[in-house]
Amino acid sequence: MKQSNNYVRSLKGILSILLLLFLSGCWSSNEIEDIGLSVGLALDEGKGSAIEEEFKQQGAGNNQTEKITMTYQIVNPQGTGSENKGGGSQQKPYLNISETGDSLHQMSREFSLRSDRPIFGPHLKVIVISKNLVRKYRLEQLVDQPLRDNEIRPSCLVLISKGRANETLKSKDSGKIPALRLIGISDNEYRTTRILPPMSLAKLEGKMHSGSSFLLQNVIPTNGEIKFSGAAVIRGKTKKLLGFFNEEEMEGLTWITGKGKGGLVKSFDAATKQPIIYEIKTMKSKITPHVNGNNISFDVKIESEGSLSENWVISREGSENKFLKRAEKAAEEEVKRLINTTGEKMQKDYQVDVAGFGNRLRIEHPKVWEKVKKDWDLIFSEVSIEYNVKLTIMDYGSNFKN
Structure with a gap:
């Protein structure tokens, strides 16, 4: 039995040495x-x-x-x-x-x-x-x-x-x-x-x-x-x-596509004209195409949840909830402004679709897309687009003392 164990150990040692001969290492590497x-x-x-x-x-x-x-x-x-x-x-x-x-x-x-x-x-x-x-x-x-x-x-x-x-x-x-x-x-x-x-x-x-x-x-x-x-x-x-x-038009495009992973929206309180900063936590956008005969239109539903990350409004009238609604409205109006500026640039100035409207039409109405894809940029410049923006402040800290 002891002789058998010695034989096994010897065999393992020989195999280990043989395996070393087949290790190429970094033979093709360069310093x-x-x-x-x-x-x-x-x-x-x-x-x-x-x-x-x-x-x-x-x-x-x-x-x-x-x-x-x-x-x-x-x-x-x-x-x-x-x-x-x-x-x-x-x-x-x-x-x-x-x-x-x-x-x-x-x-x-x-x-x-x-x-x-x-x-x-x-x-x-x-x-x-x-x-x-x-x-x-x-x-x-x-x-x-x-x-x-x-x-x-x-x-x-x-x-x-x-x-x-x-x-x-x-x-x-x-x-x-x-x-x-x-x-x-x-x-x-x-x-x-x-x-x-x-x-x-x-x-x-x-x-x-x-x-x-x-x-x-x-x-x-x-x-x-x-x-x-x-x-x-x-x-x-x-x-x-x-x-x-430009940078603002880039922001508007991010809201239209809903591909943003974070960021800020700076707006101004309607009553005091002081800045309010909305920090984006989530963002999503749904582009829905509508086809009625030869008419093509789109609805864009944009939703976001975020926090009130900075607030320069010192004195506030009314309740806490009323102020938050006012802050949400101010941020929504700013996002709408950014979106409309970008939409105008795409449709009227450049006449190109760089936001994926054509792709949504291709997915939901493939037969219509086959008819219009050749001249889509030109057709896109004339389509009607309705934007709906909903921002919700979920986190506003504890600084709400009057």
């Missing part, structure tokens, strides 16, 4: 210091840097038409917690490198002629495209290469910039990686109604194939700082930039 780990990509109108121009003048056989400037943001492994040898100042944790040409794929390979660290795309987090490019080219042309690239993940976010897109990849804070800052801001959707649900490459491809008009989050760069401000309107038929919604 982070040896690759250009890209986290951000910016696309602008062609504008080569001084060093690029010098390279092109010295190079031979370069007949490309300069149209687009591509800027990659690459993680600098030496940047975090390190100091420059000369002045002792901390290095930035990122490097921005640009190339100008007429092919995104070719430009990405051009970086191999200038750097010993090849561009590595699987960790690309965000693509920012300047408004001038989206006015000039179809969006599907600009993102064709990233969509085909097996290295770039479909979860990569897409943003539009009113200024030069490469300015959004700069930061005054030497310790921040700007591309990651953009992702962090998009995660603040639960704090405000002025941020769109993130638009990934995968979602963008679906939007473009659907033929419907849609929105992309707009970001404004200013002296190393950025701000999410409104949204770019992309026309479904052309896939080009039509215009922009």
Whole structure:
């Protein structure tokens, strides 16, 4: 029996040694210091840097038409917690490198002629495209290469910039990686109604194939700082930039779609003209289409529950309940104003449906949708829409002493 146990233990030991021979480990891995780990990509109108121009003048056989400037943001492994040898100042944790040409794929390979660290795309987090490019080219042309690239993940976010897109990849804070800052801001959707649900490459491809008009989050760069401000309107038929919604119009759209995860409504008390802040806890919207012969109309029922998070009204007449009803009415009127402003912009100014009215018609009246989908944006501009808004203050704290 004892001899049998020794045999089993010996056999286990031999098998363990043999298994070690078959462990490959990270045989195909690359050291982070040896690759250009890209986290951000910016696309602008062609504008080569001084060093690029010098390279092109010295190079031979370069007949490309300069149209687009591509800027990659690459993680600098030496940047975090390190100091420059000369002045002792901390290095930035990122490097921005640009190339100008007429092919995104070719430009990405051009970086191999200038750097010993090849561009590595699987960790690309965000693509920012300047408004001038989206006015000039179809969006599907600009993102064709990233969509085909097996290295770039479909979860990569897409943003539009009113200024030069490469300015959004700069930061005054030497310790921040700007591309990651953009992702962090998009995660603040639960704090405000002025941020769109993130638009990934995968979602963008679906939007473009659907033929419907849609929105992309707009970001404004200013002296190393950025701000999410409104949204770019992309026309479904052309896939080009039509215009922009400002921040208030963006709020109105969030209420129409009911996709907000949080935020505030600032209104003013009718009696005292003092500000009252309603904080959104829940939000939902139901868009109901009605078809009567050739006439199409919609009812939009919007409901929200929230809290009275700030109140500047010092003296109040009447009961507590009367004041809360007054506060609810004031918030409802403000939401209606935002909605009507956005509706006017969609139907009259831009004549595009970016709120999903056509999708609800497609679901509930598919036969009607088949007849109108080809010219839906134009038809949408003439349909009647009725909005009903109901806000309820569920939590108002204890500060109701007269």
